[in-house]
Amino acid sequence: MRSLSRRDMLKLITASSTVLGLPLSHFTTASSINDQTLDELVCVHRAWLKCEVNKAEYYLASLPQSLLLNADSLKQLISADFSQGHIIYVNGLMLSRTEVAISSYYIEQFSKKPNKV
């Protein structure tokens, strides 16, 4: 796989935008995801593990939950990440720490579901 190709990255950003607008509790209920997107999320997850000591869920838990449950405030959180230099490179792509944490958390939850990974 091309890890994070240009086309799939657009898809990922689109998907992330959608995902970010959803309550975190929805993440664990996702039931299907195509293999390509799954590969890319795994890639993001690996980038998190490479850069961070703690699991993504602990980082997300440290944030005010009200920020995570609102799309606008989440967008502000991501903007602040970029402003403050809280970025993580995923195959050269500059993503905010929060974006990567959410993707990483998602894949962790997904991997817990039987018959998925």
Add this chain to the structure above:
Amino acid sequence: MLTDSRTIEGPANLTADICIMGAGVAGITLANELKDKYDNIILLDAGGEHYEESIQEFYDAHTVSPFYPNPKDSRLRFLGGASNHWANNTSPFSPIDFEKRSWVPNSGWPIGYNDLAPFYVKAAMYCQTESDSYNPDYWLPKLQKQTLLTGANYSELAIAKASVPPTRFFHVHGNALVKSSKVHIYSYASVTDLTFNPNDQSVKKIKFSSYNRLEHSIQADKFVMAFGGLENARMLLYFNNKYNNQLGNKFDNVGRYFMDHPTLNAAQIFSKSDQLNNMSTMDKQRFIVAFFQLTESTLRENETTNLRMPVVAANEYQMSDGISSFHILKQAIAEREVPEQFGKHLSNFVSDIDMVMEAVARKQFDTTLFDDATAISGFQIPMMIEQTPHRSNRIYLSKRKDKLGIPKLNIEWELKQSDRDYLWRTLELFGRDLGALSLGRLRLLKERSSRLFGDQMGFGHHHMGTTRMSDSPETGVVDSHQKIFGTNNFYVAGCSVFPTGSHIPPTLTIAATTIRLAQHLKEMK
């Protein structure tokens, strides 16, 4: 008056108030500026009115460094010089470009931005980009981009203007010289020798060949070299061989600190925003482009150098990872080596096989295969880098000679690791602004470094720094009035005098510095 020097019968002994050697952007601008003050100006050019392969051959050089192009393919040795094939891309340098920056070795001009600013307006007239400023506050509303970077921490938009069609300096400004009774242009006049009197530190005369075994001489009160960024140094090194380095080369500075503007596609932008589209417009026969750069305060705080970052929409084919990986793998196989990140390149190649096939089809069969290859999938940044000046980047005389017996050039050039580091640092700051403003996500193509800084590296062909301006002969070749150290009537015009080259194409600043030189020469009259 314009004379083909091949028609001069017998060796001629000419006299002039000022002899300008080279009729490119600098030489033509200077002659135009001086003709209202000086009555007898001679302007020499080594070529005629059109391109000729046999004349162009005199620019042949040996490039010691891999990937650095032979100037024979970028300079033009005929009236108008390289303005006969330039893109007319103009912007002024920024105030910080003239400053001594502690993190940029050998930086600092002996003049400041304010010394040059008054001449930029007239320089723009020569470049036919008009006098209505390069101020973003003026242009961004016209481009509807005035709010694009509102709230940005590091970046700003700057403006480039280009005349359409590009201004060919002899075609546009040569006629006034040809018609002038005060200017005599000699074409096919290739300078071959110089006579210097060390006692009074003045150049007495020069000789030129008209390629037909005849040599002619010119005596003048003042001489100005405007041969071009490489030829200025080449000829000065040649003259210095004869005069024991008394012509500005006491400290071995001629030919050193050579700079160019490397051009790279080192990053891509992925964006769903339509705000990055339409960054340019036409305005009265001019092409106006907004490009990104870092603010001066960002450069200072982060101790980095600037990048000229225009953004252009790119299709699937242009953004393909697979094609790039294919080339890396192909090269590795040819060299029987395993490239770094072999698995990644292999997977890029396999998963992007459609675009690789598209590339093969285009190259081998001149046809296209897939409709989606033309689908817009992001933005490329054809960026231009400021290269920092280093003594070890240099040109020097080789043992090979041209047909007139003058040594050809060797060129040693490399992009230092510090410049590469600056590139990534600057891009990261720009990428943080893109993310913070929700304009998109930046992808740095570091994994392509071996190719980006190798066969994929392009050049502005802006040959700068080889006769650098300085306060002292210990650190430069010419003084703040572009007079060669150790002489009292010998000057240099062109971007060879630039101590640093900014991230901006140099022609507007060449014209501005030349107009400033003209003012100085007029004041001396």
